[in-house]
Amino acid sequence: MGSGIGPLLFSYNEAMKRLKRKCWATGSLIVLLIAALVMRAFSRAITVMSDTRLSGMTIVIDAGHGGKDPGARSQAIDEDEINLKTAKKLQRLLEGAGAEVIMIREEDVDLAPADAKNAKRADLKRRVEIMNQPQVTLFVSIHCNISLDSRVHGAEVYYQQDNENSHQLAAAVLERLRSVTNSKFQPKTGNIYILKQTTTLGILAEIGFLSNGQDLSALQKDEHLDEIAYAIFQGIDDFVKILE
Numbered sequence: 001m002g003s004g005i006g007p008l009l010f011s012y013n014e015a016m017k018r019l020k021r022k023c024w025a026t027g028s029l030i031v032l033l034i035a036a037l038v039m040r041a042f043s044r045a046i047t048v049m050s051d052t053r054l055s056g057m058t059i060v061i062d063a064g065h066g067g068k069d070p071g072a073r074s075q076a077i078d079e080d081e082i083n084l085k086t087a088k089k090l091q092r093l094l095e096g097a098g099a100e101v102i103m104i105r106e107e108d109v110d111l112a113p114a115d116a117k118n119a120k121r122a123d124l125k126r127r128v129e130i131m132n133q134p135q136v137t138l139f140v141s142i143h144c145n146i147s148l149d150s151r152v153h154g155a156e157v158y159y160q161q162d163n164e165n166s167h168q169l170a171a172a173v174l175e176r177l178r179s180v181t182n183s184k185f186q187p188k189t190g191n192i193y194i195l196k197q198t199t200t201l202g203i204l205a206e207i208g209f210l211s212n213g214q215d216l217s218a219l220q221k222d223e224h225l226d227e228i229a230y231a232i233f234q235g236i237d238d239f240v241k242i243l244e
Contacts (some may be wrong), residue, residue, distance in 0.1 A: 053097050066108055173231070181215070
């Protein structure tokens with residue numbers, strides 16, 4: 001019996017060594033995979049931190065309405081809150097790409113003086129003054145729409161009449177917004193005070209219809225506003241590339 005145990009012990013020990021080698025190799029592979037994933041994430045973080053594609057640009061973000069003027073309203077949902085949330089998301093994206101951002105408002109306020117006889121006009125006039133500052137490269141005014149026809153849906157983007165750059169910016173932003181909002185609209189002009197009174201390049205984006213059930217539901221979701229802000233950001237970036 002003694003002569004039979006030796007080979008068995010040898011076979012067992014050899015098998016254990018092979019198993020340990022396999023485990024070590026597998027463990028090393030897992031470690032390498034984890035390391036690769038960490039390095040990839042770190043690389044992406046560095047890329048974001050060093051993103052300077054919009055460096056040198058000063059962009060005004062106008063979250064439409066606010067304060068005494070809530071804007072459009074549907075089912076107790078006020079437009080001005082949605083505008084502000086989207087504006088702040090866009091701000092982070094633009095600043096992350098190196099742009100200097102001027103926010104027309106960062107809380108639920110309007111810009112009209114307390115003693116203004118026509119608060120709405122005074123508010124709009126002050127917004128235009130900020131947009132027309134000489135250092136401003138472009139502005140984006142963010143709004144929500146409303147219609148008597150509840151079937152109308154999707155984003156609209158307005159541009160300054162007789163301004164080809166504004167038209168191109170509107171087209172670039174709307175192209176990105178189409179996939180997010182299922183919009184069928186084309187860039188358009190309109191009798192909009194901000195667009196008529198500004199000398200700085202800019203657009204006004206209506207990011208959805210509060211009168212449409214599907215749009216209203218989507219505009220209350222933070223993830224959807226993330227997508228809208230990113231679409232506007234991409235559109236601005238696309239426009240800048242066209243000019244290069």
